[in-house]
Amino acid sequence: METTHPKPHAVMFPLHLQGHVIPAVHLAVKLASKGFTITFVNTQAIHRQIIKSRSQHHDDDQDIFAGARKSGLDIRYKTVTDGFPLSFNRSLNREQFIEGFLHVFPAHVDELVGNIIAADPSVSCLIADTFHSWPSSLAQKYNLVHISFWTEPALVFNLYYHLDLLVKNGHFASHDNREDTIDYIPGVEAIEPKDLMSYLRETEVSTLMHKIIYKAFEDVKKADFILCNTVEELELHAISAVRGKQPIYAIGPVLSNIGQNGSIVATSLRSQSDCSQWLDTKPHGSVLYVSFGSMSPVNEHDMEELAQGLLLSKVCFVWVLRPDTMSDAESYALPVGFEDDIKDRGLIVPWCNQIEVISHPAIGGFLTHCGWNSVLESIWCGVPMLCFPILTDQPTNRKLVVDDWRAGLNLCDKKPLTRFEVREKISSLMSGKSAEVLREEMKKVKEIIHNAVDKDGSSEKRICEFICQVKTKID
Numbered sequence: 127m128e129t130t131h132p133k134p135h136a137v138m139f140p141l142h143l144q145g146h147v148i149p150a151v152h153l154a155v156k157l158a159s160k161g162f163t164i165t166f167v168n169t170q171a172i173h174r175q176i177i178k179s180r181s182q183h184h185d186d187d188q189d190i191f192a193g194a195r196k197s198g199l200d201i202r203y204k205t206v207t208d209g210f211p212l213s214f215n216r217s218l219n220r221e222q223f224i225e226g227f228l229h230v231f232p233a234h235v236d237e238l239v240g241n242i243i244a245a246d247p248s249v250s251c252l253i254a255d256t257f258h259s260w261p262s263s264l265a266q267k268y269n270l271v272h273i274s275f276w277t278e279p280a281l282v283f284n285l286y287y288h289l290d291l292l293v294k295n296g297h298f299a300s301h302d303n304r305e306d307t308i309d310y311i312p313g314v315e316a317i318e319p320k321d322l323m324s325y326l327r328e329t330e331v332s333t334l335m336h337k338i339i340y341k342a343f344e345d346v347k348k349a350d351f352i353l354c355n356t357v358e359e360l361e362l363h364a365i366s367a368v369r370g371k372q373p374i375y376a377i378g379p380v381l382s383n384i385g386q387n388g389s390i391v392a393t394s395l396r397s398q399s400d401c402s403q404w405l406d407t408k409p410h411g412s413v414l415y416v417s418f419g420s421m422s423p424v425n426e427h428d429m430e431e432l433a434q435g436l437l438l439s440k441v442c443f444v445w446v447l448r449p450d451t452m453s454d455a456e457s458y459a460l461p462v463g464f465e466d467d468i469k470d471r472g473l474i475v476p477w478c479n480q481i482e483v484i485s486h487p488a489i490g491g492f493l494t495h496c497g498w499n500s501v502l503e504s505i506w507c508g509v510p511m512l513c514f515p516i517l518t519d520q521p522t523n524r525k526l527v528v529d530d531w532r533a534g535l536n537l538c539d540k541k542p543l544t545r546f547e548v549r550e551k552i553s554s555l556m557s558g559k560s561a562e563v564l565r566e567e568m569k570k571v572k573e574i575i576h577n578a579v580d581k582d583g584s585s586e587k588r589i590c591e592f593i594c595q596v597k598t599k600i601d
């Protein structure tokens with residue numbers, strides 16, 4: 127039955143990092159396919175990086191939503207300055223950049239939103255990454271429904287949400303943090319301090335990153351709705367605990383291969399097809415995919431041990447070496463001579479369509495930094511993980527994958543990493559009884575997340591409920 131509700135029009139602001147822009151693009155496409163008008167806003171710096179990557183791969187289309195628009199979706203695209211010239215190196219001048227992100231960027235966003243609304247008063251919602259600290263005041267100023275998009279697991283959300291409890295109990299920001307089990311966070315049965323997000327393990331707790339977290343988690347408490355890129359069945363307690371306080375919807379996994387294609391970073395078709403052809407020559411489940419995401423630095427020692435461990439393991443692999451086409455970050459280098467040593471046992475690629483590669487039947491394992499998008503994509507494709515978390519939410523994501531879902535192994539039980547441990551763990555991941563057990567467990571988790579996005583699945587239901595509530599709120 128037709129409703130009389132107006133068509134929601136949301137202005138959407140992802141965080142300026144690849145691991146956040148990617149799910150935001152997929153969310154935009156998903157919401158547009160359910161009747162939203164979306165005005166998607168990237169920073170000019172991110173826009174330039176996307177265009178640069180596209181033109182390197184002979185794709186001169188500057189419009190990242192051209193495909194979605196061709197299928198009739200109402201997605202508009204705008205850019206906003208982050209306050210720094212395009213030539214400014216945001217990675218080398220990180221502190222200065224974060225200061226600007228906190229204090230200058232919000233004014234530019236405010237101006238842009240004012241202009242968008244002046245030109246089109248149909249705008250009714252603001253969807254912003256939870257790490258932004260300004261959405262609630264902006265939403266209030268322009269009378270918009272405030273929707274916060276959380277691109278990491280609900281467990282991580284819950285821990286940041288209850289920072290006050292961690293402080294009160296002496297597990298964070300105390301002179302000498304407690305190291306015993308944390309069992310008082312609503313929705314978190316128990317977690318060891320070592321599994322907390324890297325920012326909560328630091329002794330200096332007044333850095334700019336901490337300021338962002340404090341401000342963002344004050345702000346999200348004023349949001350009208352929270353969308354989380356997870357699946358309710360996988361994180362029931364964490365979701366329920368927040369739901370007791372605010373409307374939160376687990377709507378994941380928001381991925382590119384579900385529904386409309388929202389791929390933003392072009393991949394050279396040639397290298398992608400070279401990769402598929404190479405994988406076609408390998409037995410099922412025999413190849414290890416290796417990638418550490420877009421912003422996680424692997425130090426020289428670990429690179430050496432990883433590379434030598436891979437050689438010792440004799441397993442075939444695809445290694446994404448420069449996944450940083452969308453950041454100013456320095457890429458990490460392989461040890462000298464490695465490429466000659468691997469012969470045809472390994473393929474080193476600068477970038478690929480990850481989900482397409484790991485869904486190839488030849489892929490049998492994923493050596494990952496546990497970025498949340500990679501975790502979801504790996505589960506989606508049913509590929510067990512070898513976990514090597516580096517920073518931010520990755521140690522906590524590891525806990526979910528290895529300890530809770532038993533769909534992966536730890537690469538390194540005790541630092542420093544050694545090549546022999548790498549060899550052994552790769553072997554346990556890829557072959558023998560341990561590999562069989564992991565695949566069985568992974569099958570169960572995969573089924574859960576596939577079911578969630580089915581017509582009657584939990585994520586599909588939640589997104590419909592959310593849209594219904596948003597329309598009522600707009601009314």
Ligand code: UDX
Pocket residue numbers: 143144145146148277278417418419420421422446449476477478479480481496497498499500501503517518519520
């Ligand atoms: C960052 C943080 O590191 C992560 O912990 C957080 O959850 C999100 O922000 P990132 O390091 O980029 O993310 O890792 P991840 O979340 O795994 O995202 C990487 C994305 O890039 C994935 O969607 C993956 O498919 C894509 N990718 C990566 C490619 O498409 N091709 C590649 O070659 C490598």
